[in-house]
Amino acid sequence: MSVLIFAESNNGKFNKATLEVASYAKEIANTLGTTVTAVAINASETDELGQYGVDKLLTVTNSALENFNARAYANVVKQAAEKENATLVVMTSTTNGKYLSPLVASNLNAGYASNVIALPVSTSPFKVKRTAFSNKAFSITEISSDNKVIALAKNAFGLKENATSITQENFDITINDAHLATTVTAVDKTTGKVTIADADIVVSAGRGLKGPENWGMIEELAEVLGAATACSKPVSDLGWRPHNEHVGQTGKPVASNLYIAIGISGAIQHLAGINASKVKVVINTDPEAPFFKAADYGIVGDAFEVVPTLIEKLKAFKAQNA
Amino acid sequence: MNILVCISHVPDTTSKINFTNGDTEFDTSGVQFVINPNDEFGLTKAMFLKEQNGATVTVVNVGGADAEPTLRKALAIGADSAIRVNAEAKDGFFVAKQLSEVVKNGNYDLVIAGKESLDYNGGMVPGMLAGFTDYNFINACTSLEIDGNNVVAVREIDGGNETISTSLPLIVGGQKGLVQESELRIPNMRGIMMARKKPLQVVEASNADYQTNVISFEKPAEKSAVKLVSPDNIDELINLLHNEAKVI
Ligand SMILES: Cc1cc2nc3c(=O)[nH]c(=O)nc-3n(C[C@H](O)[C@H](O)[C@H](O)COP(=O)(O)OP(=O)(O)OC[C@H]3O[C@@H](n4cnc5c(N)ncnc54)[C@H](O)[C@@H]3O)c2cc1C
Ligand SMILES: Nc1ncnc2c1ncn2[C@@H]1O[C@H](COP(=O)(O)O)[C@@H](O)[C@H]1O
Numbered sequence: 001m002s003v004l005i006f007a008e009s010n011n012g013k014f015n016k017a018t019l020e021v022a023s024y025a026k027e028i029a030n031t032l033g034t035t036v037t038a039v040a041i042n043a044s045e046t047d048e049l050g051q052y053g054v055d056k057l058l059t060v061t062n063s064a065l066e067n068f069n070a071r072a073y074a075n076v077v078k079q080a081a082e083k084e085n086a087t088l089v090v091m092t093s094t095t096n097g098k099y100l101s102p103l104v105a106s107n108l109n110a111g112y113a114s115n116v117i118a119l120p121v122s123t124s125p126f127k128v129k130r131t132a133f134s135n136k137a138f139s140i141t142e143i144s145s146d147n148k149v150i151a152l153a154k155n156a157f158g159l160k161e162n163a164t165s166i167t168q169e170n171f172d173i174t175i176n177d178a179h180l181a182t183t184v185t186a187v188d189k190t191t192g193k194v195t196i197a198d199a200d201i202v203v204s205a206g207r208g209l210k211g212p213e214n215w216g217m218i219e220e221l222a223e224v225l226g227a228a229t230a231c232s233k234p235v236s237d238l239g240w241r242p243h244n245e246h247v248g249q250t251g252k253p254v255a256s257n258l259y260i261a262i263g264i265s266g267a268i269q270h271l272a273g274i275n276a277s278k279v280k281v282v283i284n285t286d287p288e289a290p291f292f293k294a295a296d297y298g299i300v301g302d303a304f305e306v307v308p309t310l311i312e313k314l315k316a317f318k319a320q321n322a
Numbered sequence: 323m324n325i326l327v328c329i330s331h332v333p334d335t336t337s338k339i340n341f342t343n344g345d346t347e348f349d350t351s352g353v354q355f356v357i358n359p360n361d362e363f364g365l366t367k368a369m370f371l372k373e374q375n376g377a378t379v380t381v382v383n384v385g386g387a388d389a390e391p392t393l394r395k396a397l398a399i400g401a402d403s404a405i406r407v408n409a410e411a412k413d414g415f416f417v418a419k420q421l422s423e424v425v426k427n428g429n430y431d432l433v434i435a436g437k438e439s440l441d442y443n444g445g446m447v448p449g450m451l452a453g454f455t456d457y458n459f460i461n462a463c464t465s466l467e468i469d470g471n472n473v474v475a476v477r478e479i480d481g482g483n484e485t486i487s488t489s490l491p492l493i494v495g496g497q498k499g500l501v502q503e504s505e506l507r508i509p510n511m512r513g514i515m516m517a518r519k520k521p522l523q524v525v526e527a528s529n530a531d532y533q534t535n536v537i538s539f540e541k542p543a544e545k546s547a548v549k550l551v552s553p554d555n556i557d558e559l560i561n562l563l564h565n566e567a568k569v570i
Contacts, residue, residue, distance in 0.1 A: 068484075070459060071452070095480045098437075099461040099495075102414070102446045106453025111415055111533025114444050127537060133348075134440050136339040138540045145415075145533040182458050185474075186485040195481035201569070225570065237503070244482075249335055249440070250359055250498065258569040269335050275542075279567045281559070282548070292548050297562055301553030313556045317564070 002037040002056070003029045004086035006077050006104075008096060012044035016159070016198070017092035019052045021152050023160035024119070025090045026053025031123055032088075039080035039171065041065050041073060050166030052159065058083070058171035065175075067184040068096055072175055074103035079173050081108055081147070088126075091151040094197060101151045110147035117156040117276075134249050135275035153276065154197075154255040196247065199228035201258040202277070204247060206232035206270075208263020208284065208303060212240035217307045218262065224314045230254065232264050248273035262303050266291025283307070323377040323468070323490075325368045326428060328421060328435035328447065329396055330358040330411075331389040335440065341539045348441075348539070350388075357392055360436025360497050366507055367466060367500040368434055369400045375468065378402050380428065384411045384420045390522065397517035398509030404520070409527035412536070414446030419530035421447065422454035430491065437462045437495040448495035458492045464499025 003025045008018045018038075025036045035055035040046065042065060046057055058080055065072060077100065081089055089108070091101040093115065105112035113128050117138070121127040125142050128150055132139045143150075196202060203222040209215065215229075222229045229245060236246035247254050249272035259277035263284060264270060271294050274280070282295040283306050292298050299306055333339070333353045340349040357365070368379045381396040383389045384407040393404040407420045425433055433455075438445035445461075452459030458473075460466075464483065465476035473488045476499075494500075509517070551559045563570045 068479075070449075070461065074453075095462055095478060098445050099449065099477075102418075102449025103453050103459070105415070105446070106418065106450040111413070112444075112446055112450070113534060114446060129540075132442055132539070133333070133339045134335075134443060136542075137341070138542070140537040140540070142535045142537050143533060144535060145531070178456075182460075182486060182488040184484050185487050187479070187482065188484070189479065189482035193481075197480035243499075244478075258563070258567070272335070279563070279569050281563070292550075294545070295548045296567065297559060298548045298550050299553050299556075299559065300550065306553050306556070309553075309556050310559070313560055314570075317560050317570075321564075 001085045002035040004081050004089045005038045007038040007040040009043040017094050021090050021092050022052035022054050024152050024157040026162050037084050050164050053162035055164050057168045060171050070099045072179040074100050076173050077104045078107040087147050089149045093151050093154050105149040108147040110149045111143035111145040112149045113141050114151045115153045116150045117153045134272040194228040196228045196252050199256050201225045201227035202230050202254050202256045203227045203260045204230035205262040206264030207234050221311050265289050324430045325377050325379045326430040326433045327365050327368050327381045329361050329381050329383045330439040331355050331392040332358045332440040345538045358436050358439045363500045364434035364496040382424050384417045394517050397520045398513040399507050404522040406524050408524050413532045413534045414444045415533040416530050418447050418450035421451050423528050425455050433493045434496050437497045452493040458488045461495035463494045463496050
């Protein structure tokens with residue numbers, strides 16, 4: 001009865017969220033005295049999972065599953081859980097993970113807890129800590145069903161290396177043709193840019209920047225840090241920045257290690273979306289801006305002076321620490 | 323077309339979150355409840371589909387009588403009828419089971435829910451509902467076009483969008499993009515008057531288990547005060563981020 005994870009890959013390579021889920025599942029498996037099995041679909045590079053504690057990998061190779069298909073993929077996870085007698089399935093919180101997890105749960109008649117932020121509080125009864133109320137609170141949730149599905153919040157656990165002698169097995173699955181009635185016809189993905197979902201660092205700017213023409217320095221700061229760029233809601237509403245950069249309660253959630261907010265006041269709806277970020281830095285001319293209450297580090301100052309200096313100093317720092 | 327819009331009744335975005343009863347219950351005193359923002363986008367989308375293609379729009383909530391004003395608001399915006407499943411919505415699995423009964427009894431072609439709610443934030447209900455009903459399912463949906471039985475939808479993926487072709491019957495986990503914010507409808511006087519006469523049916527919950535149970539709530543620990551760095555001393559900020567926070 002190993003712990004099962006779904007190993008998500010992009011272009012055949014496992015993503016960071018998957019390695020984090022592997023690290024996390026390994027620790028639970030150790031507590032339970034069992035092993036970790038991963039199931040992967042059409043993944044080519046498979047060794048990396050062994051570095052993060054996966055004992056066994058089931059590889060599914062099937063051309064019908066080339067594109068992501070939520071119902072078909074969820075069904076594969078179900079078949080893997082049955083094969084392995086796994087009663088606990090751990091999933092990522094990527095967009096695809098959030099799409100799959102509730103389907104997996106209903107397939108397995110399992111209780112499901114999303115946004116789990118730490119190792120289980122106890123494994124018998126099975127209790128986890130998860131966020132609720134848009135990150136304004138946590139709940140301790142007990143899952144009482146025999147089968148259980150949990151989704152680990154991004155960056156909540158981190159990567160932990162734990163080398164195992166991983167074994168690999170080809171896994172034959174059956175596909176329900178009805179699931180193939182849903183097909184991807186086009187994918188439009190920004191390439192070469194760090195996305196908010198993947199980023200460890202996010203540089204975000206608000207209406208304090210006055211206009212879209214001033215975003216050059218934000219882009220540059222992001223580039224120096226290898227960060228994604230983001231913005232407050234009014235900025236995307238005004239069309240200064242694309243909508244996919246809008247973060248907050250009604251935009252994208254951010255759970256990065258570092259969030260730098262420049263010329264953003266820190267309204268409750270903005271903070272609700274970025275609360276899960278570990279370290280927050282604010283740069284704002286107004287010492288009364290509510291963001292200072294939510295931040296770890298702050299500079300009361302003019303973005304147009306602070307940001308260019310910050311870029312210069314960071315470049316020097318990076319050169320020194322390269 | 324027969325459309326069902328799932329409406330979750332949630333604390334307004336600016337609400338202060340507090341707990342009572344030894345931190346086991348959400349303290350609703352002084353809290354203003356609203357239609358979950360993602361559901362408001364879904365409801366407006368249903369209005370557009372009704373105007374374009376002709377449709378009957380039913381709204382549904384699993385909850386107590388206190389959710390009825392929220393359902394009336396949805397009726398005032400333009401839904402034709404409302405259903406309230408009389409039960410406490412404590413668990414996503416239970417809610418999805420209740421909704422699946424409503425879906426089966428009502429023969430809906432299209433069910434629009436929100437990709438997640440602001441209270442439990444589970445992002446659980448639409449997917450589980452799809453699992454229980456065996457309908458097609460698009461999550462994080464930002465565009466939806468329906469032509470007969472054929473559906474073309476766009477969903478958000480990490481770092482972009484994906485266009486998907488599928489067919490009815492379909493469950494959608496919707497969000498902004500289904501319609502724009504400027505297109506959201508505010509109930510007018512006439513709508514509010516008409517809503518009073520529209521049917522709001524209360525049905526009893528069917529047998530289903532709760533698979534999860536909130537034992538207690540916690541609020542985040544008080545944050546320590548912000549460390550201020552002088553704008554003339556950016557080196558200090560870099561030093562703190564590198565050596566203390568260890569994030570660069
Ligand atoms: C239902 C609802 C949902 C919402 N959802 C979201 C959401 O998801 N995300 C979101 O962001 N907002 C959301 N909002 C909006 C939110 O309430 C705020 O209005 C918004 O976050 C403010 O954006 P801002 O901080 O960029 O702009 P402002 O509030 O205008 O703040 C600009 C800041 O820049 C500072 N500033 C000015 N000049 C400079 C300078 N030269 N250098 C440095 N600082 C400077 C100012 O002191 C000020 O603090 C929502 C609102 C509602 C009602
Ligand atoms: N009690 C409920 N009654 C009706 N619909 C609900 C209820 N709870 C959740 N939903 C729907 O499911 C969506 C996602 O909710 P959640 O799974 O709680 O994040 C919401 O936006 C609603 O459309």
